[in-house]
Amino acid sequence: MYKKIIIYIIFISLNISYSFSEIIKPNNRIDPAKVVNIQLSGLMNNDNPIKNHGIKQTWEFAHPSNKKYTGPLPRFIEMIKSESYQMLLNHLENEIVEIFKSNNRHGFEVTILGKDKKYYKFQWIVEKYYQDGPLKDCWLTTSVSNPISLGSSI
Numbered sequence: 684m685y686k687k688i689i690i691y692i693i694f695i696s697l698n699i700s701y702s703f704s705e706i707i708k709p710n711n712r713i714d715p716a717k718v719v720n721i722q723l724s725g726l727m728n729n730d731n732p733i734k735n736h737g738i739k740q741t742w743e744f745a746h747p748s749n750k751k752y753t754g755p756l757p758r759f760i761e762m763i764k765s766e767s768y769q770m771l772l773n774h775l776e777n778e779i780v781e782i783f784k785s786n787n788r789h790g791f792e793v794t795i796l797g798k799d800k801k802y803y804k805f806q807w808i809v810e811k812y813y814q815d816g817p818l819k820d821c822w823l824t825t826s827v828s829n830p831i832s833l834g835s836s837i
Contacts, residue, residue: 706736706743711820715789715809718744718822719779723793726763726771737772738763746810746823767829770797779807787811789822794833802833 707713707721725740738760745753753759762768774795783790791807806828812818 706740709744709818709821709823713822715784715822716779716781716791718809718824719791719793719807722824723771723774723777723779723795727774727777729772735760741824744822744824746812746825747818749823749825768827770799770801770803770830771795773798775800782806787813796836800836802836803830804833805830 709718713721722741722744725737727737729735729737731737739756741763742750742756742759745759750759753762763771774797777793777795780792780794781789782792788808788810791809793805793807795803795805797803806826807824808826809822810825812821812823
């Protein structure tokens, strides 16, 4: 009896871990603000449940034109871990404010509190993808500005 319960608990635990580790895929029902939120949530918990999961989640919502600029995933991982963007990894909090929108393009001001207890501001641009294929009509990130340091939270 106890053996069955333990096996059941292990099975449930593995199932829960697996479901949390799934990458969210772009689809045309995800609005622009949600795209940014999904990316920031991933980066906020980058190595959970597996190493670089958050960066991979962010990559999933990168526009194909952005992927051409940032290179393949291994290069994108290096870029996010570089001095320019590392404050996004495992940041403590974030705020997303829409600053402009049109039918096919939305801009957001993103402020994060890095684990270094400093605030940083980014401009995050999301555009609708119109070419045929699985990404048609999905909102995808076309650019993220370099960070602007806003100073210490203390």
